[in-house]
Amino acid sequence: MLTRPTLIKAAGIVLGVFFAGSGDASTLVPQTALPGGCIPQFAVPMPVFGPAGATPRVNATGHRNITVTMNEIEQAVLPTNISIYKPQYFDPFVLTYLNCPTNLNIKKTRVWAYGMSDSYTGQTLAPANWPAVTIQAQRYVPTTVTYRNKLPKFGAPVTINGVNTTGLVQGLVTADQTIDWADPLGQAALNGCIDFPQDMNNVFTTNPNLNPYCNTPYKGSPPAVVHLHGGETSSFIDGGPLSWFTPSGKKGKNFYSRWNAGYGAAVYKYDNFQEPGTLWFHDHVMGQTRTNVYSGFAGFYFLEDPVNEPKKLPDNAFQIEMAIQDRQFDTNGQLFFPDGSSSPLPGATQCGSGLAGDPCLNGGPPNPLNHPFWNPEFIGDVAVVNGAPWPVLHVEPRRYRLHLLDGSNARVYNLSFGTAPVYAIGADDSYLNKPVKISKVFIAPGERNDVIVDFSQFAGKTITVTNDAPIPFPDGLFPVPHKDPVTGVTLPADQPQMAKIMKIVVDKPLSSPDDSCNPAWGQCGRTKPMVRLTDGWGHVYPGVKIDKKRQLILKEFQGPGGPLMVLVNNTLFEGGMSPGIDATVFPDGITEVPRQGSIEEWEIINLTMDAHPIHTHLAQFQILNRQALDMDGTMGSGIPGGYMGAWEAAFGSNPNMAPLFPGCTAGQFCPGYGPPLPYQVPNTDGALGGNPAIKPYLIGANNAPKPEESGWKDTAKANPGEVTRFLIRFTPTSTPNTYNVSLKGINKYPFDPTKGPGYVWHCHILDHEDQDMMR
Ligand SMILES: [Cu+2]
Structure with a gap:
């Protein structure tokens, strides 16, 4: 998404326009955006959990069985004790000051929030809040969590703070039924809504498969599932995208519960066996992670281990967590999530046109005929x-x-x-x-x-x-x-x-x-040094044995108006549908199948214009280094066309591969086909993944990770035009390295991605992972 803001800005400068306004965000609820520049800054206190604030953290050691309930609540978010918001704001599209709306009616904000109680006594441990009150767990002390989904449908009766009302959030934050998503009613699949690149002939024009159902925001029972981010957990309780469940009892195919806790509930037991650190938990439902997290589902999970932690860290009132997010609000103080369904205001063309009077910060969806509500990146103000x-x-x-x-x-x-x-x-x-x-x-x-x-x-x-x-x-x-x-x-x-x-x-x-x-x-370091896979200076740590190397591509699939889909290794999430993945070898489409205990080198090659934070479930990794790649032949490799040229040329070049999609041409990028070459055949770099070797196109030096990102990580930035290399090891981070041997480590379940429903890895731009930048 390099060009969109630039284009919009350029249009604004040329045409110069000017009204304070905005369109409807939601097709279900009339909304007028309240420009962020109109909201007073530094007018509200920061909510603080723990000893420094009014709300204690949840003690998971004192309460080993916790119920986390998903509710719709009202929360005081925007300042209400101020009668006048700001009179003017700076508009990024027209690059001038505009008048703020004056018809404000700021109320409490409806959000989706996790509330916590003791599963046995029913004692409230934390009020429902966005973000969730932090859970504090101790290493080796397991935490059993019963997740209860009590989310109301849009318009359905719900009681909030003792007042009978109706569900609102689902109507404000619109689901898009044309992306591969949970689809609890099976209606999106039945109506042919989900738009795959195989429909090449359709995708570039109006999608004739799109029937009116597909353009309808989902109003059924809301699906949700909780992922413990950074958790070394069994795949059954990883809270992956297909483990969702609705209050009405619908379930995703990987749904798991330790025992039957009734409709709309799942019980997960976290062993808390891993090294201490800052984990967090958030929603991860297929195709709706961006909307569910936006609605409020996120919180910290501190895993503590006094014996192995740095000594005398600031604690009690001097330890504070901060979840930083961006949002957009409407003139009633409600969440505003662009779905592109704006009705044009007087003098305005359609939302997102980039033309005079365009009322929307995010614009409309770039390809509304394919995806009526999905935007490639949510931009808050x-x-x-x-x-x-x-x-x-x-x-x-x-x-x-x-x-x-x-x-x-x-x-x-x-x-x-x-x-x-x-x-x-x-x-x-x-x-x-x-x-x-x-x-x-x-x-x-x-x-x-x-x-x-x-x-x-x-x-x-x-x-x-x-x-x-x-x-x-x-x-x-x-x-x-x-x-x-x-x-x-x-x-x-x-x-x-x-x-x-x-x-x-x-x-x-x-x-x-x-x-x-x-x-x-020099104090505040680890008492026992971390196990090293890399030396932090760009090199493999001495004695580390790399079992496999993979080269994996990040690539956007552009439609006429902008991105239609973002993919890892050009492969759909449900990759069995990508013919580039050999279905006889990978009947379920899973390609990254590491051996338990092994160390792999992953080279993430970013062929897009944006940075993508890549997140692996289960296993942590250490960044090895990053290196620039001659993308188009103009950057010094001396090879015409650069890596992109070689990669595109590889499509259709191997007679053993399945035919390209109809509409694709040999020698050109075939979106969603999978990698252009057989995944399992190592290239001349010795790398799996089905892509041409990158070595001839590498330019410049290896750049070591920054010192502050040189430890064990689960999420790392892959910059455009670069290969980001990391070493990932499929054992707990605490397992020692033994020279030239892969160790399974000591853990309570197989650290084996092929056991159970498996794990995902994906871009953590939520709008990307929802539209298939996930494997
Ligand atoms: Cu991304």
Whole structure:
């Protein structure tokens, strides 16, 4: 999605237009967007869980059986105690100041939220909240969770805070029935809605298969499932995309429950056997992860192990979690999720046209005839931390430990804490050997950064947490002024309000001396060094045996209006449908089948224009390095056409492969066909995956991962035009490496992706994983 914002901006400049407005987001509920620039910043406190705040975390050691209930609730989100919002805002599309709407009627926001209680006593452990109140678990102490889906359908009766009303959120955040999704009623499949690239002839024009049912937002019983992100868990309880269930008792094909807990419930037992770290849990339902997480389903899961953790980390009131997200709201304070069904306002053309008066930040869906409601990336215009817009946090002048999570659909953040020193102590799941001083926290959807920020020299000061990352990354809408890469001209910010995330005010008196570990003195590292697969400097760690190497491609499939689908290795999620995957070898279409205990090198080759945060379930990995690739032959390999040319030329070149789709031409990219060559035949790089070798096209040096991303990770950025290499090992992170031997490790279930329903790996841009950037 490189060009869309640029095009829209360009159109705005040329045509110059001007009204404060917006279209309907939802086809079911009339909505008018409240531009984010109209919402006052730093007007609400940041909700804090644990000793620093009013809501205690959920103690999973004291309560070993927890019920997590999925509810629709009302939550105070936008400031209501202010009668006047801002009078004007900066419009990114027309690059000028416009009037804010005046007809505001800000109410509490309807969200979907996890509430928690003790399964045996019924005692409430945490109120339902967006984000969920953090669960605190101890290593080796299992947690049994009963998930109960009590979500109301749109318009169905529901009682909220003792008031009888009707379900709203499903009507605001529209499901798209034309992408491969849970489809609990089986109606999308029955009506031929789900649009596969095999329909090549259809896809590029109006899809004749699309009957009116397919254009209808789903209003049935809402499917949901919870994934523990970063969890080393059995695949039965991984909460994968096909393990969903509805309140009415419909289930996905991988549904699992430890025992029958009734309709709309699943019981998972987490062993908590893995190394300590910052995990999180969120919804993962097939084709609706973006909408369910957007609606509120996310929370932290701290796994603690006092024996093996760094000693004397800031804790109690000085340990704070922050889930950073972006959202859009309407003039009633409700969630606004673009579905492109906008009715044009006076003077406006259709939403997303890029023409004069276009009313929508996200535009319409790029290919509405194929996917009436799916947008490739959700772009919000309000920064939200722990469910509060641009909040304020009051702290003491001392060191704090902050667990930072990018829980956004698509937005990458590059955060700074002013001049306060920031040290990374953990990356995603695990602690680093030694703390690393960092100037910016660069975080993509799904990633966590565990940091210590030292406020001790800032008594009486206010620190604004700032962000300068564009969306999509690296060349989308900028929150700050930036240079045009072609002309060198400095352009104004596209979303200036997104340059600030929150404010931290150091105005609390020091309540006690700060005796926490001091990363400036090299403290706060691991007591026992992590097991290394890489040396953190770009090389394989001595003695590490790589069993298999895979080269896997990230590629967008463009329709006439923009992306139709984003794919890993050009293969659909339900890959048995891709003829490029040999169905005799892979009847179920699963291609990445590592052996338990083995170490594999994965080379993720990004042929798109955007960065994609790649997330693996079950197994953690260590980033080896990243290297540029001559994509088109203009970057120094000296090979005409570059890697992209070689890759496209490979389609139809192997007589042993299934015929290309009708409409595809040999020597050209055939979307959704799978890799162009046989997956299991190693190429001249010795890599599986069915793609031409990359070696002749590599340019420049291997770039080592940043020190703060050199530990065990479960999510890592794959930048455009690069190969991102990581070593992934299919045993727990704590299992020692033995020279030249693969160890299964000590764990309570096979660390084997082929046992049970298996695991997925995918892009953590939620809008991408929902449209098949997942295997
Ligand atoms: Cu992606």
